[in-house]
Amino acid sequence: MDYMEPLDTRGENKNRNTWKLGKIVRLITGRDGVVRGAELQTGNGRLERLLQLIYPLELHCDQEAVERETPPLNAQAKEFRPKRKAAENAAAKINKVLAEEEETVID
Numbered sequence: 001m002d003y004m005e006p007l008d009t010r011g012e013n014k015n016r017n018t019w020k021l022g023k024i025v026r027l028i029t030g031r032d033g034v035v036r037g038a039e040l041q042t043g044n045g046r047l048e049r050l051l052q053l054i055y056p057l058e059l060h061c062d063q064e065a066v067e068r069e070t071p072p073l074n075a076q077a078k079e080f081r082p083k084r085k086a087a088e089n090a091a092a093k094i095n096k097v098l099a100e101e102e103e104t105v106i107d
Helices: 063-069 085-106
Strands: 007-009 020-029 035-042 045-050 054-056
Antiparallel strands (some): 007 020, 020 035, 035 045
16 A cells, blocks of 8 residues: 555444545554554544554556556457347347338338
């Protein structure tokens, strides 16, 4: 997690819309040297939260990585999901009705 990455901090309320947004300013370590929390800069000032209560926002998009991971599309590939039998039957009935209407108009 980057220090300047925007974060969501869980509060007393379970509603995510009310959680405070902030950025990590400083990590807080315990006596054993393990990071236990962080000091966050929010819009209203600074606050301290446990690491378990800090969630990264899902905003980050590395376009270069997306392009590398995405294989090129094959235009000749078969249809991924074949039409349902009901859809095929409906299309056939519609085509039949249209053909009958065209015959009556021509006659």
